[in-house]
Amino acid sequence: MLNLILFGPPGAGKGTQSEKLIATYNLKHISTGDLLRAERQAGTELGNQANEYIAKGELVPDAVVIGMVRNYMQSHAEAAGFIFDGFPRTIPQAEALDQMLNEFNTSISMVLGLEVNEDELVKRLLLRGQTSGRVDDQSEETIRNRFHEYLNKTLPIQGYYSDQNKYHGINGLGEIGEINSELCKWIDSVN
């Protein structure tokens, strides 16, 4: 199986690049942000509870997202591989993911990080907020809080995977097509 993590701060372009990669490599896309928004749209209890964290720009509790990812993987057991987008976001999530993949007799193939500076991210997210309708893209304060959560809780994951020689950073500024080529180059080097 080819199991990729697309890593990076909010607004780095993970969703855009995931869409291209799932088509090229025939992978299943797991975006915990999308799964949480779908729960909210369906009006489930989980969705309503998660929305309280999302609206403040805070991370949703680990147990909630880990359970969602487990369900998704179990219902797509036939997949050729997965792209994890927005997950894992904490060290406990990364450890849980390793354990889940182990149960599938597989592991993370590589972690590709999209590197973009904070000012550019805030600009992109405020622009996206004009059309996305996302509660967490509306104010600069919420966006900066998401970035703060990223630095405190998510960035340590980079070290977790660097220690396993699985992390590769890529410049996330530039044309979508060029960034995609750069990602494919790394994927093809192990695939």
Ligand code: ADP
């Ligand atoms: P972005 O990367 O642009 O912030 P996402 O759609 O990935 O957008 O996530 C939106 C929000 O959903 C996050 O700010 C957080 O509140 C919640 N969320 C998504 N994935 C996770 C996760 N793995 N752990 C905790 N919270 C999450």
